[in-house]
Amino acid sequence: MGKRVGMISLGCAKNQVNAEQMLYRLQQAGYTLQEDVDGADLVIVNTCGFIDSAKSEAIDNILAMGALKQEGRIGRLLVTGCLSQRYQDEILQEMPEVDGVLGTGSYDDIVSVADRLLNGGETVSEFGDIDAPADEAGRVLTTPQHYAYIKIAEGCNNFCAFCIIPHLRGRYRSRAVEDILQEARGLAESGVKELIVVAQDTSRYGTDLYGAPRLPLLLHELCRIEGFHWIRVHYLYPDMITDELLDTFASEPKLVNYMDIPIQHVNDAILRRMNRRGTRAELDEMLQKLRSRLPDAVIRTSLITGLPGEGEAEFEELCTWLRENKLERVGAFVFSPEDGTPAAKMEHADEEVAQRRAEIIAELQSRIMDAYNAARVGTVMEVLCEGEEPETGRCFGRTYADSPDIDGRVLFSAARSVVPGEFVMVRITGAEDGDLVGEMEENA
Structure with missing residues (x-):
């Protein structure tokens, strides 16, 4: 039987790194990787199982692959990632089109599982230890050549009351x-210009392995590597943003002042129920320190509406706080009661109410974003070019304030050809549908 493999990888960048490691192992074992799943002997759906919307997306993709399989357009179907870890038995029982499931503790078994699926025709179920040391493997990059994610730890010890991740990914293990x-x-060396540092909680890096936080030390070392122009860090928990970490950002030019700090809420009672460390006062103190130390910092956060304990007063407190603090990047998610988490058993806001609250935050945030964009007009910003719009001929790219796939873009005209991965200086002239618009500086 042939050994052509196609993959669909869903969910977060951390999951994408696991997908890239699996593809590398398969390629090393003689498998042919193809971008399009059509015609593949084996299709892998690498899933997210974090909240309801992610589960639905994963199931839709599995069913779509099942339809292709029924038509004879693909061979065997393997499901990996968080959904398979979470619903180990149910997937095979309820989705007969699936030939195998692989857990988050078994990524290094991908070749043997693929061989068994293609050679034996059997159904395979493989679930290793989710607390095993973080896997060291090569990768086949699935991002554009100019940026890549690097995962510095696996798992999570935070055990937030609403989150299932520690049960799917195991305890925190630093590399x-x-x-x-x-x-x-x-x-x-392969040409990556922007390195994006990820983990479930990057700020805790090293606490398990070295007995103390080592993120500042690691970032200093990464900044010494030639070739990187930008280094971006995701998922810094508020209680671990120390003076040492802020000093690291301030002193390293390659470290972009983009702080991704998941706060979820600001009401003290809700934070306690959610098993989040810290209080609103401590959060405010940290933000004040961050703003004074890094005045050009762009802060991204994620919030949850409809959390257990969130009434109108608690929600209004959150909205007032957002208006006062004007965080540049905010994503609001509706609370998803996940089986197996303490929060699922707590009384929480009606889903329609939670949805409306998420919409209110989106409206509030769009005004903050408009003001942020308006303040950029007339300035010159460094932009990482990512491509060209064929219909307009304009180039598009990102500033330090924009992480791939989740933030905005800059659309700019250029008098010469600009290639993806090139850094150029762009004079911002306006905004368009939330994106910045500008003109490349000729002498840049």
Whole structure:
């Protein structure tokens, strides 16, 4: 039987790194990787199982692959990632089109599982230890060549009351500094210009392995690697944003002042119920320190509406806080009661109410974003070019304030050809549907 493999990877960047490691192992074992799943002997759906919307997306993709399989357009179907870890038995029982499931503790078994699926025709179910040391493997990059994610730890110890991740990904396990640096050097040599540092909680990096937080040290070391122009960090928990970490950002030019800080809510009673560390007062103090130390910092956060304990007063407190603090990037999600989490058993806001609250935050945030964009007009910003719009001929790219796929873009005209991965200086002239618009500086 042939050994052509196609993959659909869903969910977060951390999951994408696991997908890239699986593709590398398969390629090394002689499998042919193809971008389009059509005609593949094996299709892997690497799933997210975090909240209802992610589960629905995963199931839709599995069913779509099942339809292709029924038509004889693909061979075997393997489901990996968080959904398979969460619903180990149910997937095979309720979705007969699936030939195998692989858990989050078994990514390094991908080749043997693929071989068994293609050679034996059997149904495979493989679930290893989710608390095993973080996997060290090569990767086949699925991002554009100019940026890549690097995962510095696996799992999570935070056990927020609403989150199932520690049960799907295991305890927090940091990778060794040397292993991360070796991988990063390889990425730089392959042409990566922007390195995006990820983990469930990057700010806790090293606490398990070295007995103390080592993120500042790691970031200093990453900044010494030639080739990287930007280094971006995601998922810094508020209680771990120390003076040392802020000093690291302030002192390293390659570190972009983009702080991704998931806060979820600001009401103290809700934070306690959610098993979040810290209080609103501590959050305010941290933000004040951050703003004074890094005046050009762009802060991204995620919020949840409809959390257990959120009434009108608590929601209004959150809205007032957002109006006062004007965070530049805010995503609001409706609370999803997840089986197996403490919050699922708590009384929470009606889903329609929670949905409306998420819409109110989106409206409020769009005004904050409009003001942020308006303040950029007339300034010159460094932009990482990502491509060209064929219909308009304009180039598009991102500033330090924009992470791939989740934030905005800059659309700009250029008098010369600009290639993806090139950094150029752009004079901002306006905004269009939430994106910035500008003209490349000729002498840049």
